[in-house]
Amino acid sequence: MRPEITQHLEEIDATLTTIEKVMNLDEMAERVRELEQQASDPSLWDDPALAQGVTSELSSVQAKLRKVTELRSRLDDVPVMYELAEEEEDGDTSIVDEEIADLAEAVDSLEVTTMLSGEYDEREAVINIRAGAGGVDAADFAEMLMRMYTRWAEKNGHKVDVYDTSYAEEAGIKSATFVVHGEYMYGQLSVEQGAHRLVRLSPFDNQGRRQTSFAEVEVLPVVETTDHIDVPDADIRVDVYRSSGPGGQSVNTTDSAVRITHVPTGIVVTCQNEKSQIQNKASAMRVLQAKLLERQRQEEKAEMDALGAGGNASWGNQMRSYVLHPYQMVKDLRTNYEVGDPSKVLDGDIDGFLEAGIRWRMAEERGED
Structure with missing residues (x-):
């Protein structure tokens, strides 16, 4: 292989090795075994919420583990692919060069994902x-x-x-x-x-x-079901009205759109994408809870900053x-x-x-x- 190709592969390998250490593949494999054992227990579905959590986590961890192991396998195969391509009559290595470029992009993307370790980063x-x-x-x-x-x-x-x-x-x-x-x-x-x-x-x-x-x-x-965001009925005002589209064009002939006002904070959320008032109210409540969760998080961060435990990073306005x-x-x-x-x-x-x-x-x- 050309020296520049060898150097590029070494750089990709170094990044992937760091990712593997950060992700701790042995620990992930052990977690997969634990979750598979839980998922195989017939009594798990006696608690549907717990069962959904277990199966969801199992699928997520398996996908992450599979992704990094597949990248490692592809990277290990590149030198052999390059050698075989160079031995061909035309010596065309363009396909292998494309594979290296794809690998570099995939590893860089995975590296960014490993930086997402905040409390809520995995969420939608x-x-x-x-x-x-x-x-x-x-x-x-x-x-x-x-x-x-x-x-x-x-x-x-x-x-x-x-x-x-x-x-x-x-x-x-x-x-x-x-x-x-x-x-x-x-x-x-x-x-x-x-x-x-x-x-x-x-x-x-x-x-x-x-x-x-x-x-x-x-x-x-x-917001997920595990979040403790209490919204008493007495704290909200629910108004219903008719959904409308661009220029006031009616898109619904019933009062299905929902506006929820959180009285203590003045936060207002609306939802009109569903034809059912019940569905719109449920969606609006999810957005309200997300806003209250963020408000709670910002208040806690401000308290920590005041105690000197927080950083001075600021997103600024513009x-x-x-x-x-x-x-x-x-x-x-x-x-x-x-x-x-x-x-x-x-x-x-x-x-x-x-x-x-x-x-x-x-x-x-x-x-x-």
């Missing part, structure tokens, strides 16, 4: 997007961001459920709430939280002037700029990661920003420069 994500300053341009930008995240989810095979969309009068949306399903969605997407800024020639300005607009992104972990005029660029203001093709980013190509954000967050938590 609730995303709230709200139009900020900038009038109709801000509403249009909020809708652009919603499309960006849903496109990213689709490209990565993650299902999205839209709970509520409040459309603006002229164009775009005032706000939207949706859930991105899949493991580690909260851990990955939580780095998107903050104010996003768009600079462009406004398509809504008769004189075509440059406009700066803002949209706020909030990312919350989906975290990313999307510039469409007078030049083309999207730049993260925390990590300085930037790309020169906003159209690709707004079409869901945000993996680079997510990875840079996760690495930045880890460095902040470690107190690194």
